[in-house]
Structure formats: structure tokens, C-alpha cells
Amino acid sequence: MIKTVKIEDKKYPGLLKKIKDPPPLLYYIGKLPQEKEICFAIVGTRRYSLYGKKIALEISGRLAEAGLSIVSGLAPGIDTFAHLAALENQGRTIAVLGTGLDKKSFYPKENIKLAQKIVEKGGCLISEYPPGTRGTKFTFPQRNRIIAGLSQGVLVIEAKQKSGSLITANFAKREKRKLFAVPGSIYSLNSKGPHLLIKKGAKLAEKPEDIIKELGLNLKLRPSLDKNGKRERLSAEEELILQALKGQILEINKIIEKTKLSAQKANTALAILEIKGRVKNLGGNNYSLA
Numbered sequence: 609m610i611k612t613v614k615i616e617d618k619k620y621p622g623l624l625k626k627i628k629d630p631p632p633l634l635y636y637i638g639k640l641p642q643e644k645e646i647c648f649a650i651v652g653t654r655r656y657s658l659y660g661k662k663i664a665l666e667i668s669g670r671l672a673e674a675g676l677s678i679v680s681g682l683a684p685g686i687d688t689f690a691h692l693a694a695l696e697n698q699g700r701t702i703a704v705l706g707t708g709l710d711k712k713s714f715y716p717k718e719n720i721k722l723a724q725k726i727v728e729k730g731g732c733l734i735s736e737y738p739p740g741t742r743g744t745k746f747t748f749p750q751r752n753r754i755i756a757g758l759s760q761g762v763l764v765i766e767a768k769q770k771s772g773s774l775i776t777a778n779f780a781k782r783e784k785r786k787l788f789a790v791p792g793s794i795y796s797l798n799s800k801g802p803h804l805l806i807k808k809g810a811k812l813a814e815k816p817e818d819i820i821k822e823l824g825l826n827l828k829l830r831p832s833l834d835k836n837g838k839r840e841r842l843s844a845e846e847e848l849i850l851q852a853l854k855g856q857i858l859e860i861n862k863i864i865e866k867t868k869l870s871a872q873k874a875n876t877a878l879a880i881l882e883i884k885g886r887v888k889n890l891g892g893n894n895y896s897l898a
Contacts, residue, residue: 610635610709610739623647627757627783635709638732641677641702641758646825649679649755649780651773652686652765653798658879658889659797660766663790664689665696665762666883667763674698674827677731677761679704681751686765691722692876694731696843701731704755706748710739721882722872734758741885752776753783761786761823763813767801771881774801777810786822789811799897842886845869845877850886853897860893 613619621641624630633642641647650668654658655740666688668678672694680687682703694701703726707715714720722732736754737747749772752809758781764787767773780787787810792799806812809820816829842850848867852858858866864874878895881887888898 610637612636613640613649615865621758623728623760624757625777625837626752629753630757631754632738632783633742635738636732636734637709638727639730640732640734645700646676646823647679647759648676648819648823649762649776650686650690651680651752651755651762651767651776652690653767653771654683654685655798656689656766657792657796657798659763659792660686660790661689661879663690663881664765665879667765667813667816667819669693669697669699669880670821672733673697673751674816674820675699675886676827677702679755679757681706681748681776682716682723683735683772685707685719688719688722689879691726691878692727692872695725695729696876696880700729701726702758702832703731703733704751705733705735706737706751707735707743708737708739708741713740713742714742723884741856743805748772749775753779756780756783756785759785761819763788763790763819764805764810765790766792766796766798768797769800769804771801771871774805776835777801777805787811788819788822790814793884809855833846843877843880845873846881846886849874849881851875851898853887853895857890857896863881863895 677700678694679702680690762780788804789805791812796828852866
């Protein structure tokens, strides 16, 4: 059910109210950010690399597990991975749309199920646009100020020099929010945006600890391995994939067939297992146990 909140209402997000041009009215589904909630935005390109995907899953997942609410734009690519990793780690995530929240005008269509899961798991969908509003070349850049405005900081992972992610970064800078960027290869066009931001003063972020420290938060992040050197706990999806890969090399479609997982869940779980060092991508979407 789509609800509304006016800027003068107590429920209206406090941080967003402080920006230069806050929306006078918000449409939302789910639970709005609370007064003491720590929101952090993660944004990036739709045309991601495996490197960008891994970084998004790792940083978003560990920050969400530490208690931060992950904010993004629900776009395909880095935004989607940020939301998925937060959910995977039992965290809260907030999606800000550049369209109405009704199914007819909702965009992107391929993320409707993800949006439903965000709400089911205690998250929130937010838009300043009434139901029936289709996305335009103006609505998406405009919504980026809400992503930045809701958040104490913004992290950019892979973005070309002219991209929506840099618009979000500029809003964050304007509103004096902490700005972070992940460096990449100097030969990659997706590194141009983050490198430009770092040159202009954004904090270089290599790991979640860099963000927690810069935000001045007293939160503990779970290490990749525990103090006894044991592996991280595994989700049900990860366990299924490890069982399927025992003693053999499988192509991604075969893994999906064996585990009965959706393509989205299988890809996300495989990327997380790679980060954890449990599986290897042998190329051509073929995987084996590490």
C-alpha cells in the first residue's frame, strides 16, 4: 500500500528535511528511516565489471550486517547488488525510485520482485512522484538528491565520468555528506568517475572499515574470517551451490538447474562465495570449488 508523508510531519526523514530542496511530499511503501537510523548510500554503473560486482556485494553486505541501512536507486547493476547484499546479510535497505511506486509506472520492471522483497524484509521504497508518473531524463537525476539526502555518506563504485552516480556524488558534496569512491584500473572507463571524485577530495575506500572510521561510528564489522580462522557462515543458497559443485565443474545454467535457484539468487550467491574464497570462476561462467 502506497502511503504519503508531508515535510511538516514528524515521520518525514530528518536528514532529508535538511537538504537545500527537500521534496514537500514523499510517497512510500514500507518503513521510513527512523530518527537514529544510520543510512549510507551505495551507487554505481549499470554496466558493471565482475570487480565492481564483488566490491558492491562485499561492502554493502558487511555494512548492512554492522547495522547501517543501505540506500540506493534500484537500478540494474551496482545499485541492485547493493540492495541484494543488504538483504542477504539480514540488513535493511531503502530504494529511491525515479518513477511512481505503482506497478504500471514502476521502473526497472525486472526489479519488481526485488522491490517486494525489500518491503517484506522491513525496508522501504521511496519516491517524490505520485502513482502514474513514468520515468523521464529529468526524474532520475532529480531523485538522486533524495538518495544523498537520506544518507550520512555516499559511496561510488564504478562510474563513467558522466553518469548518474556522479550526480548523486555532487548532491552529497553540496549537502556536506561524506563522499567515498572505490578506485579501479586506470584503463577502465568505469574508473574515470571514482578517480575524478578522489582527485576532488572524495575519500578512497578499499574496504568497509574505511567507511566506518571516516563516519566516526563505533560499530564492529565482522571479519572475513573469525578469530579462530573459521569460514564465514553460509546462507542456504550458498550451501546449495557448494553441494552442487562437489567434485565437479559446472556452468552457471547447470548450477541453476541443480539448485533450483533463480538466476539472480544463484549469481549473487556465487559472487559472495568467490569473495569468501569458496568457489572459483574458471571463465566462461564455469565454476568449481576453490
